[in-house]
Amino acid sequence: MTMKTKKISFYERRAAIAKALGHPSRLMIVDALQEREICVCELTELVGADQSTVSRHLSVLKNAGLVDTRKEGPMIFYRLRVKCLEGFFMCIENVLKENLEREEALVGG
Amino acid sequence: MTMKTKKISFYERRAAIAKALGHPSRLMIVDALQEREICVCELTELVGADQSTVSRHLSVLKNAGLVDTRKEGPMIFYRLRVKCLEGFFMCIENVLKENLEREEALVGG
DNA sequence: TGTCTTCATGGTCATATTGCAATATGACCT
C-alpha cells in the first residue's frame, strides 16, 4: 500500500465520524444522550420529524460507532458509546465564537 | 420565535461546522494547515484531486469559518482560523479507538 | 500587449442524503 492510499483511508475513517455529526437532528440527539439513555419514541418527539426519519438518523450514528442500543421490552434505548464529545463541542463553540467576532469586526470596522 | 425553532438554528450552526469537516480531503487539508499556511497549488498536490475540486473544498472550509486566506502575488495562502481542532481530533480518535475495541471484542469472544 | 501562472466559478453528470408514507418486524398481552 502506498503512503497516499494509507493517508486516504486514515482521513476517510475520521471524516465518516465528523460526517455522522454533521446534521442538526443527529447533533440534537447526541447532545440529549449526553444526559442519559433515551428511547426512540422520546427522541422522535425531541427531533420533531417522522419516526422513520429519526430511525435512519439513529442508524447513521450507530454505524459511526457513536451510539449503542439496549433493548427493554418493545422499546430500544440509545446511549452514547463515547464520553469524549466535550472536546468536539468545545471545538465547535470555539469556531462559532471566532466567527461571531469576525462578523462583529466586519460591522464595526 | 418558538423554543423549538431556536433549538434548530442552534444545532444547524453547529452541524454546519461538523459537516464541513466531514470529508476526507477537507480533513486532510485542515490537518496540513495545523503546521503552516499553504497555497492552493500545494494543497492541490497534497489532496491529489483536480484544482477546481480542491478550490471548492477550500470554499466550504472558508464558509464554515474554519480557514482564512492571505493573498501573495498570484497565490492565495490558506491558514487555520482556529487553534482548537485538537479537541475535535482527540474526540474522533477516541471514537475510533472504541470502535476498534468493539471489533476486537466481536472477533475474540 | 501578450502570455504564463494561480485560483475561482459555471456547467454537467453521477451519486448520496434526506424526508415522508407505507410496510415489515418483534415483543407483549389476551
Added chain:
DNA sequence: AGGTCATATTGCAATATGACCATGAAGACA
C-alpha cells in the same frame, strides 16, 4: 392466533454533494 405498541426497513421524490472539464479573472513579467 389476533391485536397493539415500538422500531426498522423499503420505495420514492426532492435536493445536496462531489468530481471533472472548460472558462474567466487577476497578478506577474517579458
